[in-house]
Amino acid sequence: MTYLYYPGCSLKGTGKAYDESLLAVMKKLGVEQQEIDDWNCCGATAYMAVDQDRAYALASRNLALAEAQGRPNGKPVEVLTPCNACYLVLLKAQKRLEEDALGKRKLAGALESAGLNYEGKVSVRHPLDIFVNELGLDALKEKTVNPLNGLKVACYYGCQIVRPYSTFDDQYDPVAMDQVLEAMGAETLKWPLKTRCCGGSMTGTIPEVGMRLSFIILKEAKKRGADVIATACPLCQFNLECYQNEMREEFGEAVDIPVVYFSQLMGKAMGLSDRELGMQRLFVPFAVPAASK
Amino acid sequence: MYEWGRRRIKYESELDPAFCQTLIEKTGNDSIRNCIQCGTCSSTCPVSLYMDFTPRRLVAMAREGFHDEVLHSFTPWICASCYSCTVECPKEVKITETMYAIKQMAMDKGVHPARFPVPVLAREFYHQVKANGRTNEGRLITQLFLKTNPFKLIKQSKIGMKLFFSGRLDVIPQKIKNITQLRTLLKAVNGNGGGRAHS
Numbered sequence: 001m002t003y004l005y006y007p008g009c010s011l012k013g014t015g016k017a018y019d020e021s022l023l024a025v026m027k028k029l030g031v032e033q034q035e036i037d038d039w040n041c042c043g044a045t046a047y048m049a050v051d052q053d054r055a056y057a058l059a060s061r062n063l064a065l066a067e068a069q070g071r072p073n074g075k076p077v078e079v080l081t082p083c084n085a086c087y088l089v090l091l092k093a094q095k096r097l098e099e100d101a102l103g104k105r106k107l108a109g110a111l112e113s114a115g116l117n118y119e120g121k122v123s124v125r126h127p128l129d130i131f132v133n134e135l136g137l138d139a140l141k142e143k144t145v146n147p148l149n150g151l152k153v154a155c156y157y158g159c160q161i162v163r164p165y166s167t168f169d170d171q172y173d174p175v176a177m178d179q180v181l182e183a184m185g186a187e188t189l190k191w192p193l194k195t196r197c198c199g200g201s202m203t204g205t206i207p208e209v210g211m212r213l214s215f216i217i218l219k220e221a222k223k224r225g226a227d228v229i230a231t232a233c234p235l236c237q238f239n240l241e242c243y244q245n246e247m248r249e250e251f252g253e254a255v256d257i258p259v260v261y262f263s264q265l266m267g268k269a270m271g272l273s274d275r276e277l278g279m280q281r282l283f284v285p286f287a288v289p290a291a292s293k
Numbered sequence: 294m295y296e297w298g299r300r301r302i303k304y305e306s307e308l309d310p311a312f313c314q315t316l317i318e319k320t321g322n323d324s325i326r327n328c329i330q331c332g333t334c335s336s337t338c339p340v341s342l343y344m345d346f347t348p349r350r351l352v353a354m355a356r357e358g359f360h361d362e363v364l365h366s367f368t369p370w371i372c373a374s375c376y377s378c379t380v381e382c383p384k385e386v387k388i389t390e391t392m393y394a395i396k397q398m399a400m401d402k403g404v405h406p407a408r409f410p411v412p413v414l415a416r417e418f419y420h421q422v423k424a425n426g427r428t429n430e431g432r433l434i435t436q437l438f439l440k441t442n443p444f445k446l447i448k449q450s451k452i453g454m455k456l457f458f459s460g461r462l463d464v465i466p467q468k469i470k471n472i473t474q475l476r477t478l479l480k481a482v483n484g485n486g487g488g489r490a491h492s
Contacts, residue, residue, distance in 0.1 A: 013430045014461045038470050040426040045374040046418035049396040049411075052319065057482045058422065061475060100321050106483060114478035159375035164389075171380055197339045197375035204434055205410035209343050209371060242452050281459040 001134075003080040003125070004066045005033040006090070008234075009041050010083055014242075015234025017278030021263040022082055022127060024276040028267075029135060029143060033080060036066050042089040045200060053106065059093035060107055064118040077122045080130065082263075084233035088160035090124045095165060126161060127263070128176040128232060129168035137183040145271040147185025151288060153265065154189040154226035155181065156217060156240070158233040159197050171195075177230060177262050184269035193220050198236045203243055207250075214239045215247045218255035228286055230262040237261060241283050258286035308358035316355055319394035320387060327384040328352050334378035334388050344368040348378055348388055355391065364404050369395040370411040410441045423479065426469030431462045 011019040026033055039062050041047075043055040063079070070077030081087040097104045097120060111118055131140060155177040162171045169176045174195065178188040198217060202210030218240060221229050231237040241259035248254050260282065267277040268288050274280060317323045328349075335347035345367045346354065355363050369392040378388040396412070399405050405412050417436045421428045431453070438446040456462040469475060 009428045009467075010430065012427075012467060013463050014456060016461055040469050040475055041422050041428050043422065044418070044428075046415040047422060048374070048393050049415040050400060050419045052321075052393060052397065053482045054479050057478050058475075061478055096321070103321055110478055110481035113481040114474050116474070116478065159373075159377070163376035164379045197373050197377070200373040200375070201414060202340075202371070202373050202411075204437060205414055206343075206371065209340055210373075213339060213373075242456070245451075281461055283455060283459070 001075070001078065002032040002034055002070075003078050003130070004070050005035045006039055006042075006062060006066070006079050006081045006086060007035065008039075008081070008083040008086040010085075010234035010238075014238050015083070015261075017281045018082060018234055018237070018261045018263060020276065020278040021261055021267050021272075024272050025263050025266045025270065026127075028270050028272065029131075029139065031130065031135070034069070036062060036079070037069055039065060042083075042086040044085040044089065048089075053103075055089070056093045056096055056103070056107060057110055059089050060097070060111055060118055061114070061116060063090065063093065063122050064111055064116040066122050067118060068116075071121075079122055079124050080127060081124055082127050082232070084158045084160040085235065087124065087126055088163075088165065091165040091167070094120070094122075094124065124167075126168065126232075128161075128180065131180050131266075132176045133168060137179055140180060140183045140266075144184045144269045146269055146288070148181065148265060148269050148288060149185045151186045151265075152189060152225055152227045153181050153186045154191060154221035154224065154229045155194060155262070156198075156221070156229050156231050156236060157194050158231065158236040159195055159200075161232055162195060177232060181230060181262065181265055184266060186265065186269075189221070189224050189226050191220065191224055193217055198239045200235060200239075203239045207246075210239070211243055211247055211250060214243060215251055215255060218244070218247070218257055218259075219253070222255055222257050226257065227289070228265070229257060229259045230265055231259060232262055244284065256284060258282065258284045260286050303359065309360035310358050312358045312360045312363070313356050315398070316391060316394050319397060320390040322387055322390070324384070324386045325352060325356060325391055328356070328386050329384055331383065333381050333383060334386075337377045337381045338372075339375065339377065340371050340373065343371050348372075348392075351395075352386065352388065352391065355395070363395060364399045364402060366395075368392070369399070370405065370409065408441045410437060413437055413440050421466070423476065424468075425466050426472050426475045427467045429463055429466040431456070431464065432466060 043058040047055045066079045157174045162174050199210030199213035264277045332349045335341045335349045341347045351368050372392040414437045
């Protein structure tokens with residue numbers, strides 16, 4: 001199975017390390033992927049606030065492109081979407097096409113006038129979904145050469161990966177990331193903040209509110225003795241990692257803790273180099289403690 | 294005319310009975326009618342304590358036709374779209390979608406405070422997609438601060454530099470090849486929001 005890869009804008013910018021580490025890990029695991037040719041921005045949360053119908057059109061173009069690109073294989077088209085916001089928006093557009101007949105007609109007409117067509121044959125998948133439900137945890141164990149023994153990881157999923165359209169994990173207490181990292185030897189934290197909001201774009205727009213939301217997550221992870229926080233979303237990772245100095249100034253409390261992508265931890269366990277995993281891009285450096293090797 | 298921060302009695306004749314229907318049409322579903330005012334949304338919302346009206350109150354006001362109060366509220370702008378309320382709501386009211394619809398209406402009418410960062414960012418985002426088909430985070434945040442509070446740009450420049458030197462900031466915006474197709478598509482959609490944002 002070749003997955004059609006939809007990285008999204010953030011993975012080409014602030015979330016570059018997610019893109020690099022995920023692709024390196026997938027290559028090592030033998031998961032084939034091909035980037036959707038000429039994909040466009042999903043619209044994320046900001047676009048939805050300006051124009052809903054056009055936001056759905058943005059998502060539909062990506063789905064239509066994926067379908068056209070994947071169809072020659074004669075197999076069902078599966079789009080691999082690592083970014084939380086993209087993942088949600090694509091699922092949301094699909095849901096809209098299923099539920100709202102009028103919306104679907106409008107959208108189909110617009111797609112047609114742009115020379116596109118979407119028949120609804122795409123399934124949107126998250127890499128965690130693929131690792132757990134397609135490859136299986138045993139395959140991950142097999143590929144583990146440097147188990148993450150003794151490393152205490154706080155898995156942080158973010159909002160939009162399971163809410164509101166959970167397709168592969170529990171909405172209240174998701175476990176896919178925990179399972180993946182546990183299979184590779186890490187110890188994961190049982191904590192209730194796995195899907196609590198990090199503030200999203202509010203760290204930029206209303207920092208008084210946004211930064212406090214991120215601060216709470218960091219503080220709670222630290223309090224529970226986590227060595228590192230693993231994320232699955234470029235915006236979560238950015239908020240939790242890059243504002244740590246500002247948070248210390250604002251709230252008068254140091255919450256310094258490394259924040260990485262789950263794929264970077266997977267790569268470490270699989271013996272990939274720091275360069276391949278984009279570790280040099282982290283603001284808060286992270287290395288697997290010697291004791292855990 | 295609405296006046297900021299001034300409470301007054303609202304008479305029934307001043308309510309806008311069509312307001313709820315407009316919201317329903319914008320969200321594409323009428324789940325807002327099912328609300329039983331239990332307040333689960335407000336208690337599950339991680340930012341309700343920063344809002345002027347809790348989500349429960351805003352839903353009640355929207356249904357009754359408190360047109361001005363709803364559109365002037367800070368509540369939708371503080372919503373980060375985490376969907377907690379939508380998931381927890383026992384009556385399956387699509388609250389996050391309602392917040393989006395209110396944001397669209399407020400932007401259409403231009404009733405949010407000038408230089409208020411959230412709509413400025415949303416509009417900038419909208420324009421970048423139209424221009425390039427993709428967004429550039431560095432440019433987004435620069436434009437946001439230039440248009441709202443340039444002082445913040447200096448304050449945030451440390452993070453910007455760090456991002457740049459770690460290779461996480463694309464200086465040249467990416468542009469999709471078939472931008473004509475995307476623009477044709479967006480134009481063909483009978484857009485339901487942002488009259489001012491289209492220009």
